[in-house]
Amino acid sequence: MSDHFNDPEASELKKIKDYKQSEPLFDSDSQFESLTSAKIMMIDDEPINTEMVKIFLEEVGYKNFITTHDSVKAFELLDAKKPDVVLLDLKMPKVSGFDILKRIRAVEETKYTPVIILTSSTDAETKLKALRLGANDFLGKPVDSSELILRIRNTLAAKVYQDKLAHFDVLTDLPNRQTFTRHLEWALHKSIQEKISGSILKLDIDRFKEINDTLGPDVGDVLLQMISQRLKECLRYSDTIGKFGQDLSQTGLSRIGGNEFAVLLPNIKHLDDIFPIVKRIVKIIEPACHPKLYELYVTISIGIAVFPRDGHELNTILKHADIALTHAKQQGGNGFQFYADGLNTKSISQLKMANELRKAAGRDELEMFYQPKLNVQTGQIIGAEALMRWNHPKNGLVSPSVFIPLAEEINLLPVIDEWAFQSACGQQKAWKAVGKNIVPVSINITSQSFRQGRVIGTVRDALEKTKLDPKYIKLELTENAIMENAKENIEVLNRLKEMGIKLSIDDFGTGYSSLSYLNSFPVDELKIDQSFIAGILTKPSNLVIVKAVLAMASSLGLHVVAEGVETIEQLNILQELNCAEYQGYYFSKPVPAKEFVELLS
Ligand code: C2E
Ligand code: MG
Numbered sequence: 001m002s003d004h005f006n007d008p009e010a011s012e013l014k015k016i017k018d019y020k021q022s023e024p025l026f027d028s029d030s031q032f033e034s035l036t037s038a039k040i041m042m043i044d045d046e047p048i049n050t051e052m053v054k055i056f057l058e059e060v061g062y063k064n065f066i067t068t069h070d071s072v073k074a075f076e077l078l079d080a081k082k083p084d085v086v087l088l089d090l091k092m093p094k095v096s097g098f099d100i101l102k103r104i105r106a107v108e109e110t111k112y113t114p115v116i117i118l119t120s121s122t123d124a125e126t127k128l129k130a131l132r133l134g135a136n137d138f139l140g141k142p143v144d145s146s147e148l149i150l151r152i153r154n155t156l157a158a159k160v161y162q163d164k165l166a167h168f169d170v171l172t173d174l175p176n177r178q179t180f181t182r183h184l185e186w187a188l189h190k191s192i193q194e195k196i197s198g199s200i201l202k203l204d205i206d207r208f209k210e211i212n213d214t215l216g217p218d219v220g221d222v223l224l225q226m227i228s229q230r231l232k233e234c235l236r237y238s239d240t241i242g243k244f245g246q247d248l249s250q251t252g253l254s255r256i257g258g259n260e261f262a263v264l265l266p267n268i269k270h271l272d273d274i275f276p277i278v279k280r281i282v283k284i285i286e287p288a289c290h291p292k293l294y295e296l297y298v299t300i301s302i303g304i305a306v307f308p309r310d311g312h313e314l315n316t317i318l319k320h321a322d323i324a325l326t327h328a329k330q331q332g333g334n335g336f337q338f339y340a341d342g343l344n345t346k347s348i349s350q351l352k353m354a355n356e357l358r359k360a361a362g363r364d365e366l367e368m369f370y371q372p373k374l375n376v377q378t379g380q381i382i383g384a385e386a387l388m389r390w391n392h393p394k395n396g397l398v399s400p401s402v403f404i405p406l407a408e409e410i411n412l413l414p415v416i417d418e419w420a421f422q423s424a425c426g427q428q429k430a431w432k433a434v435g436k437n438i439v440p441v442s443i444n445i446t447s448q449s450f451r452q453g454r455v456i457g458t459v460r461d462a463l464e465k466t467k468l469d470p471k472y473i474k475l476e477l478t479e480n481a482i483m484e485n486a487k488e489n490i491e492v493l494n495r496l497k498e499m500g501i502k503l504s505i506d507d508f509g510t511g512y513s514s515l516s517y518l519n520s521f522p523v524d525e526l527k528i529d530q531s532f533i534a535g536i537l538t539k540p541s542n543l544v545i546v547k548a549v550l551a552m553a554s555s556l557g558l559h560v561v562a563e564g565v566e567t568i569e570q571l572n573i574l575q576e577l578n579c580a581e582y583q584g585y586y587f588s589k590p591v592p593a594k595e596f597v598e599l600l601s
């Protein structure tokens, strides 16, 4: 018997080898991966048949086999293992292949599972009967290895495609609503079983209908693809559960409707874990999209429901996420909302504030205050520093030391810096137009705008727009901002100088600049940090530092401003030390533009 089978097996294996060498069986590595990991079930009462088939298929890479020689057990195995393809013998004792086929097609779970019949009877009647019952393909026994391999490959490739259509969205390649619902069901079940919390985020692109209607569905489609690509990038694998079962996607991100996406976070330890994810989403959507040569700034609204606290049934949790999303939209979009109130942790209020800050410039909530800079000897106002304030509708005036770090976190510094320039230059121009005396205004610029050289464009734009003489503008940069990348910064500084802008080093003494290095920077002014002035009378070391800075500045030909002068005693010392200029509460706090003009006159 062994002779009888060994010979044909050996020759068939050689055939496979020759075949594999002549042309590749799979289109790509990924096709190889997805097809050869398929679960292949073999139901045949003769072990030698299944053994042969297995050897042939293993030869080309298949590795998951479910085998039974007892047709009675087949039903149970089918239910338990959910194979991707079934190789079915027709003639078996007790339960025939026809009976099994009938049952496969009758049960919801296996209704569409491909079945290939392996049979030695080639008569038309048998074939027709099997086809009528829903068989997908036939293979004659004894099995020809090449034919077997090709039929299995084709059947599985068709199944992969079918699965994809059923579970994925064609436009974005993301899991579709059905898949999302299945994932969510699974996650809800798990959360109850294992007493863990999860969350769903429903994302909706603001004004998408408008974009679609005005620019056309082609542009809308490309935009959806771009947005989904960004979302895929920012939802890291670790935010979600990864693969959880057969053909489920890798991330919990799905496209569940026209312009609606959903993110499933099946296991969150703290509610706070949601914020970094929301932040990342908001941030990644922010830069302009360029679908088909258009430039679009898209925003999204997010509705968040947490399970089991907001519900543990599928429909309830979906409904609650919807309600939250509607709230987010009602707030004007470009924001997020939880279904449950009372989630007022610090992070939420911070994130809320970040959201509000994003809209502050457009809502006229930013305002420039001005603090006079005075000649130490004569007390004359010889300049001003522009200091930004945020008029928050509920919280009142918010200090830049609160909102500038926030702006940095959400990539808003360029907007802030641009606004500062436009506002201060515009104000100067307006004063001049009504015949007021004006003095140079110092504008603070963040290290971020400076580092990327963006400051040059910002300054040029503001000056062009307002046609203001650059001599009325000074730029303040912190010592650290300049030193961070000293070599490149010198170039940016030189270009600003060429434009006629005066440069000042802010908060001097708090950073790490080497004094000798200062010489190579084209700066005009040093502002001694207020911490040194505050202790000038009480801490001898402060006095020493101030004296040293003044001496050094004088030898380098730099103008010195003392910041934070609050008392007459402090001012008196500065007079003695021959410091040129000061600013501080002693004379005036930063005040609104209107009041500053009054101070000037
Ligand atoms: P800075 O540029 O060093 O501004 C000086 C800060 O000291 C201001 O705080 C000012 O109100 C405060 N100050 C002035 N005189 C006194 C005094 O006598 N005593 C005390 N204790 N403080 C005094 P402010 O306005 O809160 O600004 C804080 C920082 O925020 C600024 O420090 C600056 O780095 C930044 N900033 C302010 N406005 C803008 C802006 O328009 N753009 C940018 N990029 N940054 C800004
Ligand atoms: Mg300053």
Ligand code: MG
Binding pocket: 506, 507, 527, 529, 530, 563
């Ligand atoms: Mg300062």
